[in-house]
Amino acid sequence: MNTVVKAAIIGSTGYGGVELIRLLAGHPQVEVTSVVSSSSAGAPIAEGYPHLTEIRTDLLDDVDPALIKSKADVVFIATPSGIAAKLAPSLLAEGLKVIDLSGDHRLKERGEYETWYKKQPADQEYLDKAVFGLSEVYGESVRGADFVSNPGCYPTATLLGLVPAVKAGFIDPASIIIDAKSGVSGAGRGVNLGHHFAEINENFKAYKLNQHQHIPEIEQVLTDAAGRKIVTTFSTQLIPITRGIMSTMYAGMTGTYTNEDFISLYRNYYEGRHFVRIRQDGTWPATKEVSGSNYCDIGFAVDARTGRVTIVSVIDNLVKGAAGQAIQNLNLMMGWDETLGLRFVPVYP
Amino acid sequence: MNTVVKAAIIGSTGYGGVELIRLLAGHPQVEVTSVVSSSSAGAPIAEGYPHLTEIRTDLLDDVDPALIKSKADVVFIATPSGIAAKLAPSLLAEGLKVIDLSGDHRLKERGEYETWYKKQPADQEYLDKAVFGLSEVYGESVRGADFVSNPGCYPTATLLGLVPAVKAGFIDPASIIIDAKSGVSGAGRGVNLGHHFAEINENFKAYKLNQHQHIPEIEQVLTDAAGRKIVTTFSTQLIPITRGIMSTMYAGMTGTYTNEDFISLYRNYYEGRHFVRIRQDGTWPATKEVSGSNYCDIGFAVDARTGRVTIVSVIDNLVKGAAGQAIQNLNLMMGWDETLGLRFVPVYP
Amino acid sequence: MNTVVKAAIIGSTGYGGVELIRLLAGHPQVEVTSVVSSSSAGAPIAEGYPHLTEIRTDLLDDVDPALIKSKADVVFIATPSGIAAKLAPSLLAEGLKVIDLSGDHRLKERGEYETWYKKQPADQEYLDKAVFGLSEVYGESVRGADFVSNPGCYPTATLLGLVPAVKAGFIDPASIIIDAKSGVSGAGRGVNLGHHFAEINENFKAYKLNQHQHIPEIEQVLTDAAGRKIVTTFSTQLIPITRGIMSTMYAGMTGTYTNEDFISLYRNYYEGRHFVRIRQDGTWPATKEVSGSNYCDIGFAVDARTGRVTIVSVIDNLVKGAAGQAIQNLNLMMGWDETLGLRFVPVYP
Amino acid sequence: MNTVVKAAIIGSTGYGGVELIRLLAGHPQVEVTSVVSSSSAGAPIAEGYPHLTEIRTDLLDDVDPALIKSKADVVFIATPSGIAAKLAPSLLAEGLKVIDLSGDHRLKERGEYETWYKKQPADQEYLDKAVFGLSEVYGESVRGADFVSNPGCYPTATLLGLVPAVKAGFIDPASIIIDAKSGVSGAGRGVNLGHHFAEINENFKAYKLNQHQHIPEIEQVLTDAAGRKIVTTFSTQLIPITRGIMSTMYAGMTGTYTNEDFISLYRNYYEGRHFVRIRQDGTWPATKEVSGSNYCDIGFAVDARTGRVTIVSVIDNLVKGAAGQAIQNLNLMMGWDETLGLRFVPVYP
Incomplete structure (x- = not known):
């Protein structure tokens, strides 16, 4: 019997979030149980993305770690930079596994983040904790991790x-x-x-x-x-x-x-x-x-x-550079075959 | 236990054929066992379609009904018009189920075909036998059929x-x-x-x-x-x-x-x-x-x-207008759920 | 000796305005003496349109009928709907010839404008005065006119x-x-x-x-x-x-x-x-x-x-549907050959 | 009184040739008197290029140096590589000024041409004679020249x-x-x-x-x-x-x-x-x-x-990388202002 993991997606109305929805719809061991958006909470996700008509009929949830925990086991953060640094601590504290697709936990030195992103960096504790999920290079660290920072495209x-x-x-x-x-x-x-x-x-x-x-x-x-x-x-x-x-x-x-x-x-x-x-x-x-x-x-x-x-x-x-690699990392975090749900043939032409 | 049906694709080097390969790669009950092309027989299919690198490493077969029968149960014909009319009788005679994606068996009157296609029409016997596979309109006829003519895009x-x-x-x-x-x-x-x-x-x-x-x-x-x-x-x-x-x-x-x-x-x-x-x-x-x-x-x-x-x-x-609808028809011909292997989310953006 | 007419363009930062600049640069009898924009007055036009670098080095003028009159003989209004209706009376009162590229003076019945544009229509006097500049149909009326409403694309x-x-x-x-x-x-x-x-x-x-x-x-x-x-x-x-x-x-x-x-x-x-x-x-x-x-x-x-x-x-x-037709109308208003400055060969490929 | 130079274009059915036609249509001192094509001689040029309908109604001439000389003073060669090397000597012998847009006369060493083009190079005499028409670098050599090799894009x-x-x-x-x-x-x-x-x-x-x-x-x-x-x-x-x-x-x-x-x-x-x-x-x-x-x-x-x-x-x-630069070179060869007929504003958007 297969485990099914429940997943939430923060930033579901962005292109990275909506690509996670597309790819996870075909994943045999993941179910997306919450689509989250601070800007559009309460609205049907298909309203802004008519291609999801009859595919996802649920409403967008607000960004509330306790609510997310009540619905999900893992959470993907697919927001612009500057947000995940604030959200990750409380999500991890709830016991959720976290995959951050933004740039907030990639650079190990806070000063570098400040220099290049011109924003307040995440706490050093979380920068240390986040595994850089370029799994073909750092795959051993990703296996079994609870907190992964997904590489940039x-x-x-x-x-x-x-x-x-x-x-x-x-x-x-x-x-x-x-x-x-x-x-x-x-x-x-x-x-x-x-x-x-x-x-x-x-x-x-x-x-x-x-x-x-x-x-x-x-x-x-x-x-x-x-x-x-x-x-x-x-x-x-x-x-x-x-x-x-x-x-x-x-x-x-x-x-x-x-x-x-x-x-x-x-x-x-x-x-x-x-x-x-x-x-x-x-x-x-x-x-x-x-x-x-x-x-x-x-x-x-x-x-x-x-x-x-x-x-x-x-x-x-949007796939290997964002949502696909994030799912590949989830697969490794869960101890699964890294290709689970990802054996798509390229769309050509 | 699930039946697995073996499928051959004639015209694998066209866009319709290569889209069948893409879609069938995710179908749980179909295996593509032969990719067929008269023009490129003997060459690796990935040579002309590098996106299939490491996905399909087989060589293209020649158009030979007995060979196809030895490898497959069903055959998709995804060729330009004028070819399926010639191939269908021998493929059907071999006991293969046939889905013709070309225009050769859609028009029930031979004169209409001659007028609009300016080519020699198929024999009336096969025009009568072919079920027009617009399954949302003619679904009952498609269920259990052995020979389906897939509608035009x-x-x-x-x-x-x-x-x-x-x-x-x-x-x-x-x-x-x-x-x-x-x-x-x-x-x-x-x-x-x-x-x-x-x-x-x-x-x-x-x-x-x-x-x-x-x-x-x-x-x-x-x-x-x-x-x-x-x-x-x-x-x-x-x-x-x-x-x-x-x-x-x-x-x-x-x-x-x-x-x-x-x-x-x-x-x-x-x-x-x-x-x-x-x-x-x-x-x-x-x-x-x-x-x-x-x-x-x-x-x-x-x-x-x-x-x-x-x-x-x-x-x-290429999907509902060709390869996807052809697979939907196969599902119905086999008595399966029509959505098997086809529950893709649209690729957006 | 050729007359040279001085022209102002209101709405120079829109696509219609910038196309007027492109086309008029090659017109032998028109000089653009003022580029006007309410939103960007004071800025160099080439700042928002770097393709105009070294071609137009002037700053955008504010929308001021007296200023425009001091610089120009004719004025093109290339603004969104709702603006020309307010500007045209004072521009005409200054003695300027006016060509309105917006929809404000095309419909002869005020109620029609209100119904379809959901905005306040121009005064009936100016709707009556404006000649509809589809010159291949209404060319005789355009010849010698002072106020032309350029047709929609x-x-x-x-x-x-x-x-x-x-x-x-x-x-x-x-x-x-x-x-x-x-x-x-x-x-x-x-x-x-x-x-x-x-x-x-x-x-x-x-x-x-x-x-x-x-x-x-x-x-x-x-x-x-x-x-x-x-x-x-x-x-x-x-x-x-x-x-x-x-x-x-x-x-x-x-x-x-x-x-x-x-x-x-x-x-x-x-x-x-x-x-x-x-x-x-x-x-x-x-x-x-x-x-x-x-x-x-x-x-x-x-x-x-x-x-x-x-x-x-x-x-x-942008040409026959906007700026080009407007120049064609200007040519007719001035009594010139309608093709003056407009004998461009299409850009192909 | 302005000189008007008569120009022929060899290779008029290619994109470079048809761009020469577009640009020269607006040149005040050049008239295109012969459009030449070996492959389509005798056909109206507008047949293959409907955008030239009513603009150029003439038929394509065959590649015949004497015929070209009878119609033109200068000739642009806008053919694939390997052709100009054969044509240039006879065109120059007729007393025509020649601008070669192909790669045949750009490399001064015959061996280099053979290595990179895998074709028979032009005679050394013509390689020596051809001025490399990157006029912003070699402008002094271009002034007054009779034979210019137009740089690659x-x-x-x-x-x-x-x-x-x-x-x-x-x-x-x-x-x-x-x-x-x-x-x-x-x-x-x-x-x-x-x-x-x-x-x-x-x-x-x-x-x-x-x-x-x-x-x-x-x-x-x-x-x-x-x-x-x-x-x-x-x-x-x-x-x-x-x-x-x-x-x-x-x-x-x-x-x-x-x-x-x-x-x-x-x-x-x-x-x-x-x-x-x-x-x-x-x-x-x-x-x-x-x-x-x-x-x-x-x-x-x-x-x-x-x-x-x-x-x-x-x-x-197609302009600075081919036809436009060729005309700029012609202007210099003739001793004119290099911008003659070329003061186009970029087409934006």
Whole structure:
């Protein structure tokens, strides 16, 4: 007999929250028992999301830890940054397992959070307690954890593409340059001129160059992998698509490696991990090839002329970059197969 | 203990075929045991569709009825028109259940097929034998059938939006005008200038006005529903999106009905049928609200000033308009719950 | 020696205003001497529109009729509805020529405006004074006028497609059904969830069915052309593109006309008018084929089976549907060639 | 009295050719007297490009140098690579001025062409004779020239973004990494699966990493600017838009420069050159902000943490990256103001 875990989703009216609803609807051992929203509490969730008509007929609950505890065993926090830091202590105190999809518990140093997020950081106790849920790298820590901080969308694509090469010493970590691109859903459902259709459509634009709050998160893991302090160059650009991230990464190689050397290295590193697919020599992944799925696909282009390697990594920012990875982490926290409820085929075309 | 049915897909390298692969991967009682393609037999299917990397590692089989029979119990034919008419007799003779997604067995009169498709029609025996799989209208015939002709994408959206009102006599069937729009995947994966990205993107165009081969299919069902010969005006237009059909339909009303009258009528007609959702008064569905799912959503706008009603119906052309409806038909043919493996939440945003 | 007219643009920070700036920059006899905005007065216009960097370095003026008069001879009002009704009297009193791109002076009956716009109408005196600037139909009135009301985007595409057939009696005006689609720029630059990129992209949606404020404008002209009161069915739908309108129109024919009959009729009607192009038999225009230009392209599909004709008409909503037509009207008001400064080739692809 | 030059366009049915037609239609001193196409000779050009209906009613001429000479003074060659190398000698021998938009005369070393284009190079005599038409860098050579090789689209955006910093020694040229992205029109009008709408839409993909034929062109100019042999890392990626290139460039700085230092350097370098716009501190250009225009916009992001600068450069690939720059070169060849006929305002939105 299968355990069924009851889950609550705080921030159900955002794109991350509504994607959790979509994915968990197919999970054999999770039931979503409470959809929570501070802004729209009391309203039917299908009112703002007509695609949920007849699928979820319940009303949005208010953000009340005791109420959530009465309905759920685990809680996903899918809110903008600054909120989870305030909510997590009381949710954990209620004995709930917590998965925080926001940036509030990713950086281990409070000062870094203040510098990059310009907000009040979480208490050090909770930063220490939160396990960074990049499970292909830190999977052992995630197994059995009660409190997981889900990685950011850009860091997920980027770090899965860099960590094996940094750990193996194939590349010089100080030389890394990351050119990342994201679909617009990554910015959330909030309205502003920058996300108006007529401003984005048939357009491609750079933003927050060298200033994005995901930079310290990437550097924290690269530093851990390299065993020395790493700073990096990181660009973010908006693609006129809804879903998808491509991280194109450049680094100087430490020797005369080939594409096949990288392919072998990465296949070994990710052996047994379902959601990372290493592409064959001479091909690179496109964002659509993972759309709607929890895959991260990676390809390589070694250049003997320059002594550099180009690494291309793609994810669906709302799945592997948010809701899917959060469910993968839940699976590991519960001691289940990490692929439970997540064996979706990408939606193509 | 659950039966598992083995399925083959002819035309696996087309968009309809590859969508069957995606959807059937999550079906609890179907296993795809053979992917078939005349044009690419012998090649790995993932070569042309890298999103299937590590998901389907098999090679494409050739179109050989005996081979298919040795591997499968049921066969989906997802080929361009003109091919299924030739294949169906030998596949049926092998004892396979057959679901034809092409247009070859939809029209009951051979002359109509010749007129609109400009090709040689199937033998009358097979046209008579094929059950028209618009299961919300002809569900009783589909249950237990061995040979089903899956409706076209445009007719599915259109007929689900019109049949209840025609049968109830709320509208004058002779007055019906249908303005239909489709995403580009409906035209298949074949390359031509008309489907070049730079020609479609940031563009909207009409094609085959009053000439589309789905016209006689729509008229056949409307004639059946009305009890008298109906001809209709039907326009097709290309939306610069990949998936989705909207059919906007106009008709003169026979009395002074309200939106609520239509809503009640349609909810009654589709009672117990999972995949048709009637929207509440004052709202109309958008194509994205059913994307990736098997739903058909319908809304109404009665206009007292003109005595006409406008009916809006949307589907995902590759799911309810092709692969999803084909699986729904398989479920009915097998005597299963029609929603088996199809309870997807739409992919939104 | 050429006259140079000085022009002011009220509402310069909207899409209609900024398109006037684009088009007038190439006009040989007009100089834009004041860009006006109540919301952003004092700021450089290029701040909100970086594409104007080094092209327009001036600051936005406040809405002050005397100031405008001191700088300009003519004024374009490109504001949301409800504002021009208040501004026009004082601008006209200053002796300025006025072209109103908003809906405030299009409907001749104040009650109609109140019913459809839910706002206070302009004074009857100014409704009477304003010439409706659909110059291909009412060109003689526009010549030499001081105050022109520029038609709406949907009515422009629709009426150019219908008026010749209605006037000639080829179609029954009571049978007309109009299925119109627009790109998103038609809704302006204001931000709201309905125009968020992730909500529109890869989507197609209907809105304001039978309720759009352009309905009475269309009916006013059809009534005039038919010589009797006409009500009509009119649908509006959002295409995920920035620019472009297609109006697909249906009507019962009064006789057995052919496509060639319609083509001849329309070519005769529009003889000598540069901006309406009648397509040859068997082809229909696409929105991109007029993008960035002042053309309205029209094609026909007569259907002998149903006795109906389908008429397809396309424009660029910001050019022929707004700024371009306004300049065409200015040319006529000034007694110039109507094509002055407007002989753009469509931007394709 | 103004000279009017007669121009022929070889390759008029490609996107580059048809863009020349669009732009030259507004040029006060050029008349296009012959549109030439080997594949469609004899057909009306508007047949394949209905947006030219009533604008160009002439038939396509065959590729015949004597015929071209009888009709024209200058000829634009806008063909795929491999053709201009064969045509240029006879066109020049006829006394025509020639502007080659293809890649055939850009690389000064025949071996480089063979390596990267895998085709037979032009004769060395013509490679020597052809002036590389990046006029903001090599403008003095272009003035009065008879034979100009128009730069590639990617090199134009990239080199305008790099040359001033390399020449001034602000950056280490050996450290340059170029991450470039292009809209789909850059690949031309030829049909193939890779450009099928359903494959590109809502997708972002990398291609030809470290293998693109524009690499040696970029390196040739960087080598010239640096005064020593430079090799570089260059990536190309496809944006799901029609027009636009963004080149995002990374380099190690040789000192502690600020954004303002770069801005001053570039403004000085491009002083008096109309088509390069340097953005103010803290802002970066988006592709749409130059769409339809001949501008190249450039912005900077110096990062003190890493000692690197990120440079963002955008163009419209069909204008500044092809037809517009070709006309700018013609203006210089003729001794005219370089902006003649090119003072378009970008089409926004």
